[in-house]
Amino acid sequence: MSELCDLTARELVRLIHGKEVSAREVMTAHLARIDRINPAVNAIVTLLPEAALEAADAADVAVARGDDLGPLHGLPIAHKDLFVTAGIRTTFGSLAFSDHVPDQTALIVERERQAGAITIGKTNTPELGAGSQTFNEVFGVTRNPYDLTRTCGGSSGGAAVALATGMVPIADGSDLGGSLRNPASFCNVVGLRASPGRVPRWPTPAPWFPFNVHGPMARTVGDVALLLDAVAGPDPVAPLSLGIPAPRFATMLDRDFDRTRVAWSPDLGGLPVETAVTSVLDRQRTAFESIGCLTDDAQPDLSDTDDIFTTWRAWYYDLAFAPLLAYHRHLLKDTVIWNIEAGQALTGSQVADAERKRAALYHRVRRFMERYEFLLLPVTQVVPFDVEQPYVTRINNEELPTYLDWMKSCYQISVTGLPAASVPCGFTDSGLPVGLQIVGRPYDELGVLQLANAFEQATGFWKRRPNVIHTSQETGNRG
Numbered sequence: 001m002s003e004l005c006d007l008t009a010r011e012l013v014r015l016i017h018g019k020e021v022s023a024r025e026v027m028t029a030h031l032a033r034i035d036r037i038n039p040a041v042n043a044i045v046t047l048l049p050e051a052a053l054e055a056a057d058a059a060d061v062a063v064a065r066g067d068d069l070g071p072l073h074g075l076p077i078a079h080k081d082l083f084v085t086a087g088i089r090t091t092f093g094s095l096a097f098s099d100h101v102p103d104q105t106a107l108i109v110e111r112e113r114q115a116g117a118i119t120i121g122k123t124n125t126p127e128l129g130a131g132s133q134t135f136n137e138v139f140g141v142t143r144n145p146y147d148l149t150r151t152c153g154g155s156s157g158g159a160a161v162a163l164a165t166g167m168v169p170i171a172d173g174s175d176l177g178g179s180l181r182n183p184a185s186f187c188n189v190v191g192l193r194a195s196p197g198r199v200p201r202w203p204t205p206a207p208w209f210p211f212n213v214h215g216p217m218a219r220t221v222g223d224v225a226l227l228l229d230a231v232a233g234p235d236p237v238a239p240l241s242l243g244i245p246a247p248r249f250a251t252m253l254d255r256d257f258d259r260t261r262v263a264w265s266p267d268l269g270g271l272p273v274e275t276a277v278t279s280v281l282d283r284q285r286t287a288f289e290s291i292g293c294l295t296d297d298a299q300p301d302l303s304d305t306d307d308i309f310t311t312w313r314a315w316y317y318d319l320a321f322a323p324l325l326a327y328h329r330h331l332l333k334d335t336v337i338w339n340i341e342a343g344q345a346l347t348g349s350q351v352a353d354a355e356r357k358r359a360a361l362y363h364r365v366r367r368f369m370e371r372y373e374f375l376l377l378p379v380t381q382v383v384p385f386d387v388e389q390p391y392v393t394r395i396n397n398e399e400l401p402t403y404l405d406w407m408k409s410c411y412q413i414s415v416t417g418l419p420a421a422s423v424p425c426g427f428t429d430s431g432l433p434v435g436l437q438i439v440g441r442p443y444d445e446l447g448v449l450q451l452a453n454a455f456e457q458a459t460g461f462w463k464r465r466p467n468v469i470h471t472s473q474e475t476g477n478r479g
Contacts (some may be wrong), residue, residue, distance in 0.1 A: 004029040005166035006403035006465070007076055009223040010250075014061065016074040022057035023074030023118070027052050030076045030120065034167045041258055042077055042466050044162035044168075045139040046089050046122040052076065055118040058413055059113055067305030071250075072230055073116030076166045080156055081108050081122040083214075084203065088119070093127040093136035096328040107158050107238070108172055108191065108200040108214045108231050120168060123158030128321060129174065130336045132182040132380075132407050133391055134158060137333075144186060146433055150384035153183035159217050159256075160187035164466050168410045169218065172229045176212045176313065178410025181422035184217060185379035188462065190224045190452065191217045192421045193414070195408025195443045198246070199231050205320045207239050211312060211414050219462055221423065225249040228445065243283030247465040255450040257294035262451075263372040265299035270397035270410050273381045280426040280434040281378055288376065293451075299375065300368035303414040304357035307409045308402065311346065311354035328340060335391075337404045358415065365416045374451055374452025379422040379435035381409050419445045423452040424461035431467070 004012065013020040040042050055250045058073040067232050083106040091097045100386075113119065124142045125135050134157025135141035142157045143163045144150040152161045156173025162182035163171050182279040184191030196210040204212070216227035231478055233246035264285055266278045287297055317339040324332060325340045332340075347478050369375070382392055393399065393408035400406055413420050418439050427435035436455070440448035456462060 001023065001029040002033065002364045005033045006222050007420055009020055009168070009169040009218060009225055009264060012072065012075060013073065013226070017069055019063060019294055021175070023056040023063070025052065026073055026074060027056040027076055027118065027120070029249035030167060033165070037110070037165045037167060037468060040139055041143045041145055041161050041165060043123055043142050043158040043165070044080060045124045045158065048088065048119060048121050050381055052118055052120045057117065064331050070114065070116030071226060071231070072112060072170070075117045075170055076120040076168050077117040077134065078121050078123045078159060078162050078171050079119065080159055081125045082155070082174055083109055083172065083416045085109055085122070088122065088246070091123045091124065091138050092305050093129070093139050095331040096211070097140050104203060107200055107235060111231045112172065112227070112415060117170065122276070123156070123162055123171060125155045127318050127333050128336055129155040129176070129179060130339060131335070131391055131403055132178055133389070134183070136390070142405060142438035145468040146188065146431060147384065148468065149387055150432065151186065151387045153380070153384065155179040156217060157192065160184055160191070161190045162285055163187070163217055163219055165469055169186050171217045171224055172214065172231070173217050174212060174214050175308065175416055176413070177404065178407045179216050180217060180328065181379050181410050181420060181435070181437060182407065184422035185382045186433060188464065189219050190221055190421065190462070191215070192224050192445065192449070193419065194228070194445050195419045196417055197238070197240035197244045198419070198443070198445060199228070200235040200238040202235070202441045206316060210240060210317055210417060211309070212316070215286060220248060221449055222253060223454050225449050244443065249446055253450055253453040255454065256292065257451065257454055259450055260292060260374070261294045261296070261372050262288060262374040263298040264295045265297070265375065265377045268409055268412060269302065270298045271381055272398045273378055273409070274383060274395060275382065276428045277378050277434055278384050280428060281436060284425050284436065284459065287455060290460055291454050295376070296341035296345070296372070298372065299377070300365045300375055302361070302412050304361060306408065307359065308354045308358045309411045309415050311350055314339060314343035314346055315351060316343070318346070361415065366417070368400045369399050372448060373441060373447065375439040376430065378409050381406055383428055383432045383434065393471040409437070413439055418442060419448050421448050421452045423455055426459070427464065
């Protein structure tokens with residue numbers, strides 16, 4: 001039964017649809033994996049075993065009746081604890097919401113369920129999703145399954161760990177400054193930041209805000225495409241999604257990349273990046289050349305992206321969280337307070353200047369991507385760091401003034417609006433995962449997934465499982 005947890009989501013769907021395994025067997029196996037591994041990593045923070053098994057039984061009845069089955073039928077899924085789920089505790093990782101049970105369900109969750117996925121629980125996230133290190137005062141810290149002394153990243157850290165350890169086959173997350181990509185890189189899974197609007201966001205206090213996106217995570221590119229098929233497509237509640245049709249990603253992943261021109265940038269034009277990261281990525285440049293790509297050392301002019309991102313992020317934090325600061329300041333962590341107050345201090349001239357810079361950036365990047373179909377770069381500038389460290393304060397010999405600065409290789413891409421994926425790229429000498437970021441042209445999620453799939457097939461790094469799985473199995477055997 002435990003072996004079911006190590007199959008891909010697409011393999012599980014095929015077995016369930018073909019009546020070779022029941023949804024209850026799949027759910028039971030994943031609940032057993034959670035029972036054995038979650039205490040060591042703290043990835044799933046709200047678990048619903050009884051409801052999940054009941055839903056699995058209903059899924060089996062539907063198979064037996066010959067009902068039309070959704071593409072995710074019978075698959076266990078965990079939802080990020082930033083996504084509201086009616087009747088299920090949703091804390092946003094904050095003491096201000098420690099007992100919060102909403103009466104709404106996020107649209108991404110509704111679509112996953114409509115496709116047949118079964119809610120198994122919620123995954124851990126930093127407070128209000130702030131920062132790429134998953135810890136909070138409600139549930140504590142989530143640990144990296146490849147090294148329990150290291151962080152798993154964030155803010156979709158619980159989702160990445162749950163996937164890496166086989167506690168779920170698919171999971172969802174969100175990404176403002178790297179929250180789908182950073183934890184995927186740190187945990188050797190795949191995370192896709194789609195173009196704004198590709199996956200509609202609801203509810204949200206800022207429906208027109210283009211930097212925050214919802215999206216899929218999984219262990220393989222094919223499974224990410226499977227989940228993207230279920231959650232993508234326009235909806236009137238999300239104005240950015242209107243007019244963005246959703247192709248069928250999962251059935252179109254194969255592609256010939258002969259003479260496809262890609263830009264290779266190990267530091268995005270001068271960002272500090274640890275040698276342990278660049279050395280892993282450098283070894284894989286030949287993998288792209290082996291599948292036919294023409295790689296040039298190049299990167300777009302991303303000047304002003306720091307100012308654009310920090311200004312609009314601060315604006316959003318003021319919009320979304322100012323009431324929390326007014327009534328629950330004593331419950332908020334210092335970085336959240338700082339970001340809200342930065343938003344409150346903004347002037348109209350500062351916002352206007354950031355938007356002027358964003359318009360100019362758009363056209364610089366647009367011209368660059370006319371020459372190069374893809375941009376390849378590190379997901380993160382560092383390897384997974386000490387789990388007790390809230391955020392990175394120094395890279396190489398460069399001091400970093402804020403909790404955001406170590407995430408530039410992700411958030412500078414967020415500002416462009418381009419789709420980007422983190423795909424497993426290898427391991428450091430000490431066994432820590434490193435991800436590669438593949439950035440595509442506007443709204444070309446399909447191209448990003450196709451190149452990620454070709455790289456995944458050429459390298460197979462996703463197959464290397466975390467130490468904690470083997471350790472827990474040995475402990476269980478001894479017991």
